Amino acid sequence: MKVIHFVDGHAPNWRSAASRVRGLVPALAQLGVESLVATNCSTVGKALADIEPVMHFDSENEMIASRAVSSLVERARGKLIAHSHTIGASWFSSIPCRRVLTVDSQKFVIDARSGSDPSSRRTLAEHDWVIGTSKEVVEVLKSSGVPSDQLSHIPNGVDTDCFQSDQDARRAFRQENKIADNAIVVVCPKSWSPVCGVIDFAHSLRFLKLHHQELALPVSIVLAGDNNIPGEEEYVCSIRSVLDESELGRAAIVLGEVSFQRMRSVLAAADICVIPSLRDTTSCVALEAMAAELSLVCTSATGLSELVVPDMDGLLVDEGNSMALADALGRLILNRELRQNLGKNARLKVQGEFDWQLIANRVASTYE
Numbered sequence: 047m048k049v050i051h052f053v054d055g056h057a058p059n060w061r062s063a064a065s066r067v068r069g070l071v072p073a074l075a076q077l078g079v080e081s082l083v084a085t086n087c088s089t090v091g092k093a094l095a096d097i098e099p100v101m102h103f104d105s106e107n108e109m110i111a112s113r114a115v116s117s118l119v120e121r122a123r124g125k126l127i128a129h130s131h132t133i134g135a136s137w138f139s140s141i142p143c144r145r146v147l148t149v150d151s152q153k154f155v156i157d158a159r160s161g162s163d164p165s166s167r168r169t170l171a172e173h174d175w176v177i178g179t180s181k182e183v184v185e186v187l188k189s190s191g192v193p194s195d196q197l198s199h200i201p202n203g204v205d206t207d208c209f210q211s212d213q214d215a216r217r218a219f220r221q222e223n224k225i226a227d228n229a230i231v232v233v234c235p236k237s238w239s240p241v242c243g244v245i246d247f248a249h250s251l252r253f254l255k256l257h258h259q260e261l262a263l264p265v266s267i268v269l270a271g272d273n274n275i276p277g278e279e280e281y282v283c284s285i286r287s288v289l290d291e292s293e294l295g296r297a298a299i300v301l302g303e304v305s306f307q308r309m310r311s312v313l314a315a316a317d318i319c320v321i322p323s324l325r326d327t328t329s330c331v332a333l334e335a336m337a338a339e340l341s342l343v344c345t346s347a348t349g350l351s352e353l354v355v356p357d358m359d360g361l362l363v364d365e366g367n368s369m370a371l372a373d374a375l376g377r378l379i380l381n382r383e384l385r386q387n388l389g390k391n392a393r394l395k396v397q398g399e400f401d402w403q404l405i406a407n408r409v410a411s412t413y414e
Contacts, residue, residue, distance in 0.1 A: 047078075047079050047080070047125045047126075047127065047413060048079075048080045048081070048082070048125070048126050048127070049074065049079055049080070049081045049082070049126075049127040049128075049129050049413065050081075050082045050083075050084055050126070050127070050128050050129065050143075051067050051070070051071065051081055051082070051083050051084065051129050051131060052083075052084045052085065052128065052129070052130045052131065052132070053067055053083070053084075053085045053087075053090050053094075053131050053132055054085070054086060054087070054130075054132040054133075055085050055086055055087020055088075055089055055090040056086070056087060057132035057133060057151070058151065059132060059150055059151040060087070060090055060132060061093075061237070061272075062150055062202070062327070062329070062330055063131035063132045063148075063150065064090055064093050064094055064131075065202070065306070065330040065331075066131055066148065066150065066202055066203075066330065067083060067094060067097075067131055068093075068094060068097055068306060069202075069203050069204065069205050069330075069402040069405075070203070070402060070405065070406055070409060071083065071097055072097065072205075072402070073203075073402040073403045073405065073406030074406050074409070074410060076403060076406070077406060077407065077410055079410060079413075083097065093305075093306070125143075125144070125413075126143040126144070127143060127144050127145075127146060127413045128143050128144070128145045128146070129145075129146045129147075129148070129413075130145070130146070130147045130148070130173070131148050131150070132151070133147075133149065133151060133154055133166055133169050144174050144175075144413065145172060145173045145174050145175075146173060146174065146175045146176075146177065146412050146413065147169070147170065147173040147175070147176050147177065148176075148177040148178075148179065148200075149176060149177065149178050149179070149183050149187060150179040150183070150202070150327050151327075154166055154183075154186070166190070167190055167191060170187070170190060170191065170192055171191075174196065175196050175197075175198070175412045176192050176196060176197050176198075177197075177198050177199075177200045177409070177412060178197065178198070178199055178200075179199075179200065179201050179202050179327045179328050179349065180199075180201065180327040180328055180349030180352055181199060181349075181352060182327075182349065183327060183349070184197065184199045198408070198411075198412055200405060200408045200409055200412075201327075201328035201349075201352070201400060201405070202327070202328045202329070202330045202333060202400070202405070203333065203400045203401060203402040203404070203405035203406075204330065204333035204334050204336070204337045204396050204400050204401065204402065205337075205401075205402050206337045206393070206396060206397050206401050208310065208337075209310060209313060209334045209335075209337035209338045210337060210338060210339070210393070211314070211338060211339045212310070212314040212338075213314075215310065215311045215314035215315065216314045216315045218311065219311045219312065219314065219315035220315050223266075223268075223299050223315075225266045225299075225315070226264050226266075228263055228264065229263065229264040229265065229266045230263050230264070230265050230266070230317050230318065230379050231265075231266045231267075231268060231315055231316040231317050231318070232265065232266070232267050232268070232316065232317070232318045232319075232320060232375060232379075233267075233268040233269075233270055233312055233313065233315075233316040233318070233319050233320070233335075233340075234247050234267075234268070234269050234270070234271065234319075234320045234321075234322065235270045235271055235304075235309065235312065235313070235319065235321075235331045235335070236271045236321060236322065236323060236331070237271045237272040237273075237275065237303075238271060238272065238273040238275055238278070238281070238282050238285055239272075239275050239278055239281075240278065240281055240324075241323065241324050241325050242271065242322070242323050242324070243322035243323050243324045243345065243365060243366065244269070244271065244285055244322060245281075245284060245285045245288055246322045246365075246366055246367070246368045246371060247320050247322040247368075247371065248285055248288040248289045248292075248295055249288055249368035250322075250368040250369070250371040250372040250375065251267065251289070251292040251294040251295045251298075251372075252288075252291055252292040252295070252372075253368060253369050253371075253372035253373075254292075254294065254372040254375055254376055255292060255293060255294060261376070261379055261380070263379070265294060265379060266297070266298075266299065267294050267295065267297070267298035267299065268298070268299045268301065268312060268315075268316065269298055269299070269300045269301065270301045270302075270304045270308075270309065270312045271302075271303065272302065272303035273285075273300065273302050273303070274302065274303070309331070309334065310334075310338075313334060313335055313338040313340060314338060316335075316338075316340055317340065317341065317378075317385060318340060318341050318342075318343065318375065318378050318379070318385065319332070319335035319340040319341070319342050319343070320343050320344070320371070320375070321335075321342065321343070321344035321345065321350060322344070322345055322365075322371060323344070323345055323347050323350065323365065324345070324347055324365045324366060325347050325365075326344075326345075326347050326349050326350050327349035328349045328350075328352060328353060328400075329344075329349065329350060329353075332344060332350060332353060333353070333396055333400050335392075336353070336359065336360070336392035336393060336395065336396045336400075337392075337393055337396045337397075338393075339389035339390060339392065339393045340389055340392070341360065341361075341378050341384070341385040341386075341388040341389050341392070342354060342359070342360035342361070342388065342392055343360065343361045343362075343363065343371065343374045343375060343378065344360060344361075344362060344363075345362070345363055345364065345365035345366075346362045346363070346364055346365065347365045350362075357388075358388075358391055359388055359391040359392040359394075359395050360388055360392060361374045361377070361378070361388070
C-alpha cells in the first residue's frame with residue numbers, strides 16, 4: 047500500500063496539518079505503509095524535509111504537482127491512497143484511487159455552520175472517507191451530509207519518545223536564554239492570530255502579579271508562536287502593547303515561530319504550558335506539552351476540553367477569561383506538587399491514548 051499525503055500550504059491550518067503528517071508518516075511506516083508527502087508550497091516542503099522514509103516533491107504550480115502525482119500513480123504497484131490533510135486538495139479528484147480527508151480546521155466548522163462556503167461540502171463529497179479530529183468536528187461533518195459509515199473520529203497524536211522530560215535540553219535552553227535554574231517557566235506555544243487567544247494570556251500576566259503577590263520564585267514567560275501574521279499586523283501590535291503593561295510581559299522571551307526540533311527544547315525547558323485558544327481541535331502542541339510532562343492550562347474551547355480532565359491531567363478555564371487564566375497559573379506556580387502530578391498524569395494519558403503509533407493503526411483502518 048502506498049499513501050500520498052497532501053498538505054495545502056495556503057490553507058489556514060497548514061501548520062497543524064504538517065505536524066500531523068510529521069507524526070503520522072513514520073508511524074505508518076512501522077505498519078509497512080509507504081508514504082509520499084505532496085505539497086503546493088515550499089514552506090511546507092521545508093518544514094517536512096527531514097521526515098524519513100518519505101519522498102518529497104514541491105511546486106507552487108498545482109498543474110505541475112498534479113502531473114507529478116499522476117506519474118507516481120502510474121508507477122505505483124498495489125493499492126494507492128490519497129490522504130488530504132487540508133480542505134482544498136481538489137486536484138486529487140482526478141486520480142484513480144481511494145481518497146481520505148482529515149478535517150482539523152475550526153474555519154471549516156464555522157463555515158459549515160454558517161453555510162458561507164458551499165465548496166467545502168463539494169470537497170467532502172469527493173472523498174471516500176472523512177476523519178474528524180474532534181467530536182465537534184465530527185458532529186459538523188455529519189450535519190454537512192457525510193454518512194456515518196464513511197466517517198471516523200480520530201484525534202491528532204504525539205511522538206511520546208520525541209517529546210519527554212529532557213534535563214540536558216532544559217539546562218541548555220535556560221542557559222541560552224539566561225533563565226534562572228529555579229525559575230518557573232510558563233510557555234505559550236500558539237500563533238498570534240486572533241483565534242489563538244494570545245492576547246488573553248498577555249492580559250493574564252497583569253492579573254497574575256496583582257492577585258498573587260506571594261509569588262516567591264522567579265517566573266519567566268516564553269512565547270513560542272508565529273507572530274508574523276499577514277493581515278493581522280494591528281492585532282499583533284496590540285498583543286505587544288498588552289505585554290508592555292506588565293513586568294512579566296515586558297521581560298517575556300518572544301521567540302516567534304519555532305521549528306519542530308526547537309519546540310522540543312522549548313517544552314523541555316518549561317514547567318507550565320498555556321493554550322489560550324478561543325477555538326481549537328485536539329491541538330498537536332498541547333499533546334506535545336502533555337508528553338513532555340508539563341502542567342497544562344488550556345481553555346475549554348471545543349477539542350481542548352476533550353484532552354483534559356480538570357485537576358487530573360490539566361486545568362481548564364473559560365476561553366477569553368484572562369482573570370481565570372491568571373488564577374489557574376497562580377495555582378500552578380505556587381504548588382509544585384500539583385504541577386508535577388498534572389504533568390505525570392498528562393504523560394500517562396497521551397502514552398495510553400494519543401501516541402502516534404496508536405493513532406496510525408486507526409488511520410490505517412480507513413485506507414481499507
